[in-house]
Amino acid sequence: MAQTDLRTNIPDFATGSLAGDGPAPASREAISTGSLPGPERVKQALGDAYRRYRDLDEGKVADYIPSLARVDPSLFGLSVCSVEGLTASVGDVTHEFSIQSISKVFVFALVCQELGHLAVSRRVGVNNTGLPFNSVMAIELADGQPRNPLVNAGAITTTSLVPGSTPDAKWAFIKDGLSRFAGRPLDIDEEVYASEAATNQRNMAIARLLQSYGRLDTDPIETTDVYTKQCSLLLSTEDLAVMAATLADGGVNPVTHQKVVDPSVCRDTLAVMAASGLYEFSGDWLFEVGMPGKSGVSGGIITVAPGKGGLATFSPPLDPAGNSVRGQRAARYVAHAIGLDLFASKPIDA
Ligand code: GLN
Numbered sequence: 001m002a003q004t005d006l007r008t009n010i011p012d013f014a015t016g017s018l019a020g021d022g023p024a025p026a027s028r029e030a031i032s033t034g035s036l037p038g039p040e041r042v043k044q045a046l047g048d049a050y051r052r053y054r055d056l057d058e059g060k061v062a063d064y065i066p067s068l069a070r071v072d073p074s075l076f077g078l079s080v081c082s083v084e085g086l087t088a089s090v091g092d093v094t095h096e097f098s099i100q101s102i103s104k105v106f107v108f109a110l111v112c113q114e115l116g117h118l119a120v121s122r123r124v125g126v127n128n129t130g131l132p133f134n135s136v137m138a139i140e141l142a143d144g145q146p147r148n149p150l151v152n153a154g155a156i157t158t159t160s161l162v163p164g165s166t167p168d169a170k171w172a173f174i175k176d177g178l179s180r181f182a183g184r185p186l187d188i189d190e191e192v193y194a195s196e197a198a199t200n201q202r203n204m205a206i207a208r209l210l211q212s213y214g215r216l217d218t219d220p221i222e223t224t225d226v227y228t229k230q231c232s233l234l235l236s237t238e239d240l241a242v243m244a245a246t247l248a249d250g251g252v253n254p255v256t257h258q259k260v261v262d263p264s265v266c267r268d269t270l271a272v273m274a275a276s277g278l279y280e281f282s283g284d285w286l287f288e289v290g291m292p293g294k295s296g297v298s299g300g301i302i303t304v305a306p307g308k309g310g311l312a313t314f315s316p317p318l319d320p321a322g323n324s325v326r327g328q329r330a331a332r333y334v335a336h337a338i339g340l341d342l343f344a345s346k347p348i349d350a
Contacts, residue, residue: 059317059325100296144213244310290341
Protein backbone atom coordinates (compact mmCIF):
# COMPACT_ATOMS: atom_id res chain seq x y z
CA MET A 1 0.00 0.00 0.00
CA ALA A 2 1.34 3.46 -0.86
CA GLN A 3 2.36 5.54 2.16
CA THR A 4 3.86 8.99 2.25
CA ASP A 5 7.40 9.70 3.36
CA LEU A 6 6.90 12.68 5.66
CA ARG A 7 10.37 14.09 5.11
CA THR A 8 10.12 14.23 1.35
CA ASN A 9 6.35 14.36 0.98
CA ILE A 10 6.69 11.86 -1.80
CA PRO A 11 4.44 8.81 -2.07
CA ASP A 12 6.27 5.68 -1.04
CA PHE A 13 5.72 2.90 -3.56
CA ALA A 14 8.21 0.46 -2.05
CA THR A 15 6.12 -2.65 -1.56
CA GLY A 16 8.44 -5.06 0.26
CA SER A 17 7.49 -5.62 3.90
CA LEU A 18 11.12 -5.00 4.97
CA ALA A 19 11.26 -1.59 3.33
CA GLY A 20 9.79 0.52 6.12
CA ASP A 21 11.60 -1.14 9.01
CA GLY A 22 14.82 0.91 8.90
CA PRO A 23 18.32 -0.54 8.80
CA ALA A 24 19.07 -3.90 10.39
CA PRO A 25 20.57 -3.62 13.91
CA ALA A 26 24.33 -3.09 13.68
CA SER A 27 26.56 -5.92 14.80
CA ARG A 28 30.33 -5.93 15.02
CA GLU A 29 30.26 -9.56 13.94
CA ALA A 30 28.19 -8.92 10.83
CA ILE A 31 31.05 -8.40 8.42
CA SER A 32 32.41 -10.42 5.57
CA THR A 33 35.57 -12.23 6.68
CA GLY A 34 38.73 -13.63 5.09
CA SER A 35 41.38 -11.94 3.00
CA LEU A 36 42.79 -12.06 -0.50
CA PRO A 37 45.47 -14.64 -1.19
CA GLY A 38 49.06 -13.34 -1.50
CA PRO A 39 50.03 -10.96 -4.31
CA GLU A 40 51.64 -13.70 -6.39
CA ARG A 41 48.42 -15.70 -6.60
CA VAL A 42 46.39 -12.59 -7.37
CA LYS A 43 48.81 -11.65 -10.19
CA GLN A 44 48.74 -15.18 -11.54
CA ALA A 45 44.91 -15.21 -11.61
CA LEU A 46 44.79 -11.84 -13.41
CA GLY A 47 47.38 -13.00 -15.96
CA ASP A 48 45.53 -16.26 -16.57
CA ALA A 49 42.21 -14.45 -17.04
CA TYR A 50 43.83 -11.94 -19.39
CA ARG A 51 45.37 -14.62 -21.61
CA ARG A 52 42.22 -16.73 -21.55
CA TYR A 53 39.89 -13.96 -22.77
CA ARG A 54 42.21 -11.59 -24.70
CA ASP A 55 41.14 -12.99 -28.05
CA LEU A 56 37.46 -13.43 -27.25
CA ASP A 57 35.66 -11.64 -30.02
CA GLU A 58 32.07 -11.29 -28.80
CA GLY A 59 29.96 -8.21 -28.12
CA LYS A 60 29.52 -4.80 -29.68
CA VAL A 61 31.00 -1.45 -28.68
CA ALA A 62 28.32 1.08 -27.57
CA ASP A 63 27.50 3.46 -30.39
CA TYR A 64 24.46 5.41 -29.12
CA ILE A 65 26.96 7.91 -27.67
CA PRO A 66 28.90 8.78 -30.85
CA SER A 67 32.31 9.30 -29.21
CA LEU A 68 32.18 5.86 -27.55
CA ALA A 69 31.82 4.21 -30.95
CA ARG A 70 35.37 5.29 -31.87
CA VAL A 71 37.12 3.29 -29.13
CA ASP A 72 39.58 0.47 -29.89
CA PRO A 73 37.63 -2.75 -29.11
CA SER A 74 40.81 -4.69 -28.40
CA LEU A 75 41.66 -2.69 -25.25
CA PHE A 76 41.61 -5.02 -22.25
CA GLY A 77 42.79 -4.44 -18.69
CA LEU A 78 42.32 -6.02 -15.27
CA SER A 79 43.29 -4.49 -11.96
CA VAL A 80 42.89 -5.55 -8.33
CA CYS A 81 43.31 -3.38 -5.24
CA SER A 82 43.22 -5.02 -1.82
CA VAL A 83 41.86 -3.41 1.34
CA GLU A 84 45.51 -3.09 2.38
CA GLY A 85 46.05 -0.88 -0.69
CA LEU A 86 48.13 -3.44 -2.62
CA THR A 87 47.52 -3.40 -6.35
CA ALA A 88 48.09 -5.89 -9.16
CA SER A 89 47.31 -5.18 -12.80
CA VAL A 90 47.58 -6.65 -16.27
CA GLY A 91 46.87 -5.26 -19.76
CA ASP A 92 45.76 -1.74 -20.70
CA VAL A 93 45.23 -0.60 -17.12
CA THR A 94 46.41 2.99 -17.50
CA HIS A 95 44.24 3.68 -20.55
CA GLU A 96 41.63 6.26 -19.52
CA PHE A 97 37.93 6.01 -20.38
CA SER A 98 34.69 7.61 -19.18
CA ILE A 99 33.20 6.03 -16.06
CA GLN A 100 29.61 6.06 -17.40
CA SER A 101 27.13 4.08 -15.30
CA ILE A 102 29.71 3.02 -12.73
CA SER A 103 29.42 6.60 -11.46
CA LYS A 104 25.85 5.76 -10.33
CA VAL A 105 27.23 3.55 -7.56
CA PHE A 106 29.44 6.24 -6.05
CA VAL A 107 26.92 9.06 -6.35
CA PHE A 108 24.39 6.78 -4.66
CA ALA A 109 26.87 6.13 -1.83
CA LEU A 110 27.49 9.86 -1.36
CA VAL A 111 23.75 10.59 -1.30
CA CYS A 112 23.10 7.67 1.05
CA GLN A 113 25.71 9.16 3.37
CA GLU A 114 23.82 12.46 3.36
CA LEU A 115 20.20 11.25 3.47
CA GLY A 116 20.39 7.82 5.07
CA HIS A 117 19.22 4.31 4.33
CA LEU A 118 15.49 4.86 4.68
CA ALA A 119 15.14 8.04 2.66
CA VAL A 120 17.03 6.73 -0.38
CA SER A 121 15.33 3.35 -0.38
CA ARG A 122 11.94 5.07 -0.30
CA ARG A 123 12.69 7.87 -2.66
CA VAL A 124 14.65 5.94 -5.29
CA GLY A 125 13.90 2.25 -4.59
CA VAL A 126 16.18 -0.79 -4.43
CA ASN A 127 14.53 -3.39 -6.67
CA ASN A 128 15.58 -4.62 -10.09
CA THR A 129 13.46 -3.45 -13.02
CA GLY A 130 14.17 -6.50 -15.19
CA LEU A 131 14.32 -3.99 -18.05
CA PRO A 132 17.07 -2.08 -19.89
CA PHE A 133 18.92 0.71 -18.06
CA ASN A 134 17.25 3.44 -20.09
CA SER A 135 13.74 1.98 -20.03
CA VAL A 136 10.81 4.38 -19.97
CA MET A 137 8.37 1.51 -19.56
CA ALA A 138 9.99 0.56 -16.23
CA ILE A 139 9.00 3.97 -14.87
CA GLU A 140 5.46 3.66 -16.14
CA LEU A 141 5.06 0.15 -14.71
CA ALA A 142 6.14 1.41 -11.27
CA ASP A 143 3.78 4.41 -11.16
CA GLY A 144 6.72 6.76 -11.55
CA GLN A 145 9.08 5.19 -9.03
CA PRO A 146 12.56 5.01 -10.53
CA ARG A 147 12.99 1.56 -8.91
CA ASN A 148 16.73 1.56 -8.24
CA PRO A 149 19.68 4.00 -8.40
CA LEU A 150 21.57 2.00 -11.06
CA VAL A 151 19.16 2.51 -13.95
CA ASN A 152 19.09 5.93 -15.59
CA ALA A 153 15.80 7.01 -13.97
CA GLY A 154 17.08 6.16 -10.49
CA ALA A 155 20.50 7.67 -11.15
CA ILE A 156 19.01 10.96 -12.36
CA THR A 157 16.79 10.99 -9.25
CA THR A 158 19.82 10.27 -7.05
CA THR A 159 21.76 13.08 -8.71
CA SER A 160 18.84 15.41 -8.01
CA LEU A 161 19.21 14.57 -4.30
CA VAL A 162 22.90 15.56 -4.17
CA PRO A 163 23.47 18.46 -1.73
CA GLY A 164 23.77 21.89 -3.37
CA SER A 165 21.26 24.52 -4.39
CA THR A 166 22.60 24.93 -7.93
CA PRO A 167 23.68 22.46 -10.63
CA ASP A 168 27.27 23.74 -10.27
CA ALA A 169 27.25 23.10 -6.53
CA LYS A 170 25.89 19.57 -7.09
CA TRP A 171 28.50 18.91 -9.75
CA ALA A 172 31.31 20.14 -7.47
CA PHE A 173 30.08 17.80 -4.72
CA ILE A 174 30.01 14.81 -7.10
CA LYS A 175 33.40 15.53 -8.64
CA ASP A 176 34.99 15.93 -5.23
CA GLY A 177 33.30 12.80 -3.84
CA LEU A 178 34.27 10.54 -6.73
CA SER A 179 37.82 11.93 -6.59
CA ARG A 180 38.00 10.92 -2.91
CA PHE A 181 36.88 7.41 -3.86
CA ALA A 182 39.64 7.29 -6.50
CA GLY A 183 42.26 8.96 -4.31
CA ARG A 184 43.16 11.55 -6.94
CA PRO A 185 41.45 14.52 -8.62
CA LEU A 186 39.26 13.28 -11.49
CA ASP A 187 38.33 15.37 -14.51
CA ILE A 188 35.79 15.21 -17.23
CA ASP A 189 36.39 13.90 -20.76
CA GLU A 190 35.12 16.97 -22.61
CA GLU A 191 34.66 15.13 -25.89
CA VAL A 192 32.54 12.35 -24.35
CA TYR A 193 30.54 14.91 -22.37
CA ALA A 194 29.84 17.03 -25.46
CA SER A 195 28.95 13.95 -27.48
CA GLU A 196 26.48 12.61 -24.89
CA ALA A 197 25.06 16.04 -24.10
CA ALA A 198 24.19 16.46 -27.79
CA THR A 199 22.43 13.10 -28.00
CA ASN A 200 20.84 12.46 -24.57
CA GLN A 201 17.25 13.34 -25.47
CA ARG A 202 16.10 10.03 -24.03
CA ASN A 203 17.60 10.78 -20.62
CA MET A 204 16.03 14.25 -20.69
CA ALA A 205 12.70 12.58 -21.49
CA ILE A 206 13.16 10.20 -18.55
CA ALA A 207 13.86 13.17 -16.26
CA ARG A 208 10.76 15.00 -17.54
CA LEU A 209 8.66 11.86 -16.98
CA LEU A 210 9.94 11.62 -13.40
CA GLN A 211 9.05 15.28 -12.93
CA SER A 212 5.53 14.62 -14.24
CA TYR A 213 5.11 12.01 -11.51
CA GLY A 214 6.29 14.52 -8.88
CA ARG A 215 9.47 12.53 -8.36
CA LEU A 216 12.03 15.21 -9.17
CA ASP A 217 12.37 18.40 -7.14
CA THR A 218 15.06 19.89 -9.39
CA ASP A 219 15.01 21.08 -12.99
CA PRO A 220 14.98 17.93 -15.19
CA ILE A 221 17.23 19.31 -17.92
CA GLU A 222 19.82 20.74 -15.51
CA THR A 223 19.79 17.51 -13.50
CA THR A 224 20.30 15.43 -16.63
CA ASP A 225 23.24 17.66 -17.48
CA VAL A 226 24.89 17.03 -14.09
CA TYR A 227 24.23 13.30 -14.55
CA THR A 228 25.83 13.45 -18.02
CA LYS A 229 28.89 15.15 -16.54
CA GLN A 230 29.26 12.51 -13.83
CA CYS A 231 29.15 9.79 -16.53
CA SER A 232 31.96 11.58 -18.42
CA LEU A 233 34.52 11.49 -15.61
CA LEU A 234 37.74 10.10 -17.00
CA LEU A 235 39.67 7.35 -15.23
CA SER A 236 41.66 4.17 -15.65
CA THR A 237 41.08 0.56 -14.64
CA GLU A 238 43.60 1.13 -11.83
CA ASP A 239 41.54 4.08 -10.52
CA LEU A 240 38.37 1.98 -10.62
CA ALA A 241 40.06 -0.81 -8.64
CA VAL A 242 40.88 1.70 -5.87
CA MET A 243 37.28 2.98 -5.93
CA ALA A 244 35.97 -0.59 -5.70
CA ALA A 245 38.43 -1.35 -2.89
CA THR A 246 37.08 1.66 -0.96
CA LEU A 247 33.65 0.02 -1.07
CA ALA A 248 35.28 -3.21 0.10
CA ASP A 249 37.03 -1.41 2.96
CA GLY A 250 34.03 0.02 4.82
CA GLY A 251 34.31 3.36 3.01
CA VAL A 252 37.98 4.13 3.72
CA ASN A 253 40.17 4.56 0.66
CA PRO A 254 42.90 1.95 1.22
CA VAL A 255 45.53 3.98 -0.64
CA THR A 256 44.96 7.46 0.83
CA HIS A 257 43.49 6.16 4.14
CA GLN A 258 40.86 8.88 3.84
CA LYS A 259 37.33 8.05 5.02
CA VAL A 260 34.90 8.67 2.17
CA VAL A 261 31.62 7.18 3.50
CA ASP A 262 30.45 5.13 6.49
CA PRO A 263 30.67 1.32 6.57
CA SER A 264 26.86 1.06 6.63
CA VAL A 265 26.70 3.14 3.43
CA CYS A 266 29.14 0.75 1.70
CA ARG A 267 27.00 -2.15 2.76
CA ASP A 268 23.84 -0.53 1.39
CA THR A 269 25.61 0.34 -1.86
CA LEU A 270 26.89 -3.21 -2.34
CA ALA A 271 23.39 -4.60 -1.74
CA VAL A 272 22.02 -2.37 -4.49
CA MET A 273 24.85 -3.42 -6.82
CA ALA A 274 24.13 -7.10 -6.17
CA ALA A 275 20.46 -6.61 -7.10
CA SER A 276 20.86 -4.41 -10.17
CA GLY A 277 24.52 -3.73 -11.06
CA LEU A 278 24.34 -5.56 -14.38
CA TYR A 279 20.76 -4.47 -15.16
CA GLU A 280 18.50 -7.24 -16.42
CA PHE A 281 21.43 -9.71 -16.33
CA SER A 282 22.15 -9.10 -12.64
CA GLY A 283 20.85 -12.56 -11.75
CA ASP A 284 23.19 -14.22 -14.25
CA TRP A 285 26.07 -12.18 -12.86
CA LEU A 286 25.33 -13.05 -9.24
CA PHE A 287 24.82 -16.70 -10.12
CA GLU A 288 28.12 -16.87 -12.02
CA VAL A 289 30.37 -14.47 -10.11
CA GLY A 290 28.81 -14.35 -6.64
CA MET A 291 29.68 -10.73 -5.79
CA PRO A 292 28.24 -7.23 -6.18
CA GLY A 293 29.26 -5.70 -9.49
CA LYS A 294 28.57 -2.65 -11.66
CA SER A 295 29.07 -2.13 -15.35
CA GLY A 296 29.21 0.91 -17.60
CA VAL A 297 28.67 1.25 -21.37
CA SER A 298 32.22 2.38 -22.05
CA GLY A 299 33.30 -1.15 -21.03
CA GLY A 300 34.27 -0.96 -17.37
CA ILE A 301 33.07 -3.29 -14.62
CA ILE A 302 33.82 -3.15 -10.90
CA THR A 303 33.46 -6.21 -8.70
CA VAL A 304 33.66 -5.89 -4.92
CA ALA A 305 34.71 -8.56 -2.43
CA PRO A 306 33.67 -6.99 0.91
CA GLY A 307 36.49 -6.97 3.43
CA LYS A 308 38.98 -8.19 0.79
CA GLY A 309 39.32 -5.86 -2.18
CA GLY A 310 38.04 -4.62 -5.51
CA LEU A 311 38.51 -5.86 -9.06
CA ALA A 312 38.14 -3.57 -12.07
CA THR A 313 38.03 -4.71 -15.67
CA PHE A 314 37.93 -2.76 -18.92
CA SER A 315 37.02 -4.07 -22.36
CA PRO A 316 34.64 -2.10 -24.61
CA PRO A 317 32.57 -4.76 -26.48
CA LEU A 318 29.23 -5.24 -24.68
CA ASP A 319 26.46 -7.81 -24.36
CA PRO A 320 22.86 -6.80 -25.25
CA ALA A 321 22.25 -5.35 -21.75
CA GLY A 322 25.33 -3.08 -22.00
CA ASN A 323 27.80 -5.12 -19.91
CA SER A 324 31.37 -5.80 -21.07
CA VAL A 325 31.62 -9.37 -22.38
CA ARG A 326 35.30 -9.96 -21.65
CA GLY A 327 35.01 -8.11 -18.34
CA GLN A 328 32.29 -10.45 -17.11
CA ARG A 329 34.21 -13.56 -18.13
CA ALA A 330 37.44 -12.30 -16.58
CA ALA A 331 35.69 -11.33 -13.34
CA ARG A 332 34.14 -14.77 -13.06
CA TYR A 333 37.49 -16.41 -13.66
CA VAL A 334 39.32 -14.27 -11.09
CA ALA A 335 36.50 -14.58 -8.51
CA HIS A 336 36.73 -18.34 -8.57
CA ALA A 337 40.50 -18.57 -8.95
CA ILE A 338 41.17 -16.59 -5.78
CA GLY A 339 38.09 -17.58 -3.78
CA LEU A 340 36.01 -14.38 -3.75
CA ASP A 341 32.49 -15.76 -4.31
CA LEU A 342 30.35 -14.58 -1.35
CA PHE A 343 28.00 -17.54 -1.54
CA ALA A 344 30.58 -20.33 -1.45
CA SER A 345 31.08 -22.34 1.75
CA LYS A 346 32.51 -25.67 2.79
CA PRO A 347 30.84 -28.09 5.24
CA ILE A 348 32.37 -27.42 8.66
CA ASP A 349 33.60 -31.00 9.12
CA ALA A 350 34.74 -31.62 5.54
N1 GLN B 1 25.75 7.90 -19.72
C1 GLN B 1 25.13 6.65 -20.10
C2 GLN B 1 23.63 6.85 -20.32
O1 GLN B 1 23.02 7.59 -19.61
C3 GLN B 1 25.38 5.62 -19.04
C4 GLN B 1 24.73 4.29 -19.33
C5 GLN B 1 25.53 3.11 -18.92
O2 GLN B 1 26.75 3.16 -18.70
N2 GLN B 1 24.88 1.99 -18.86
O3 GLN B 1 23.06 6.28 -21.20
